[in-house]
Amino acid sequence: MTTTATTLRTLITLWPELRNALGDRPIHGAFGLGLRGYLASLDQHDATEAAALRAQERNPAQLGARPIPLSLRVYDTMRAIEAALAACAEVTAAAVQDEPIPLPGHDWPAADRARRAAASRADLADPRRWRFRGRTPSGQHTALWLLARVEGRPGPFRKLSVEQERYIGSIARGAVARVEAVLDVADGRRELGAGHPCACGGTIEVYGGAGATPCARCTGCGALWTEAGVIAA
Template sequence: MTTADDLDTITERWTTLQEAAGTRPTTTWPPTMGISRLMSDQERQELVTERADTNPDAPGPRPTPVDVDVLDVMTIIETGLSTTADWLASRIQRPVMNAPTGRGWSDNLHRQVVLLAAKDAADPRRWRIAGTVDAPAAAEWLSLRVRGEPGPFRALTEEEHTAVANVAAMGAELIRRTLGEARRTQPVPEPCPAPCGGQLVIEGGDGQPPLVRCEDCGRKWTEAPSEVA
């Protein structure tokens, strides 16, 4: 996947990420794989109270469901992209044309130069350094730069392209993981129950059933789905 593809993923999936931020998390990582999750008496009471508060017939305003983890991911991505766009623009963006204003508007040639300078300053292709933080706008602007689209810019160096690529890859991967579209692997502290006693890893996080796999003998274990009353 190219840098432009990663940036396009951020732009295209941002609305879905915003929608995910407005819902409570429904999955955990790593998967519990049958491990019981115990709740204290206080936690049980809080759960009962929350359900009562969210009952449509209950009085008072409804609590707004928010997934703080998704909001944190969005902040990380937005900060990374906007900071990178500011940094890149400071290096590759041509300064705005400067037109002297002392001669007034009576000189037609001078008037044309002033208008040209104003048009150059308002060029929508320019990145407004330290402007509004907006992940899709920054991703789109960076995507145009790595694609070499024309504008008041010079071409990117290899170093600059690599810097953008790293931020883009990080943002796209965070989105895929947050939306459950990227499968993850994590070591399990217990050894393989087979004679090899090898390293176990748990795989999941992409919406598919999780599994435990031994990296030595290759055996795999999956959890049979159980019906929830």
């Protein structure tokens, strides 16, 4: 069984690839290159259509060049994952992060007050503390922070409970699944359902991912299709 720490490490490793994919140039007619290429070609189609609509509504001479993100699908995936991880870190920090050492009051002995104040300021500024002040951190940064909590690294924190670690694990698994789907690095399979039966009446299963050419197979008669047509029956 995959542990929460392993899942977080996978997410941390894949994040630079996801960031790079944000700038990948889409390729027309890329269905035969696998699901990632096919999705990229759809992104390009959407971008071209959006540009055409803007050209009808606005005068480019007034607004200047306004580039379109190369992969809206990757961008949306990154933002969704970052938001989910940040929310997870907020909940975790509220449960296990120790409160900073309070500043000394005027009733503290003068000789000890400066030392106590310095310790309080240092504790408050501890870089290991989770801070979320309106700007969502990168997914990799938050995953690293959550990994440190799961591994019990030193810092102003209490140990995670079993339920808290399970919660982090569920968020991490969902994030990894989304990254693998958009990068096309995981095998995928799903049934088309009753609305799309084979001519024989059997259920059709679609396979793809990990760079492989997508194909479909009938679980009834065994017919096999790719984008080139029927290759076995």
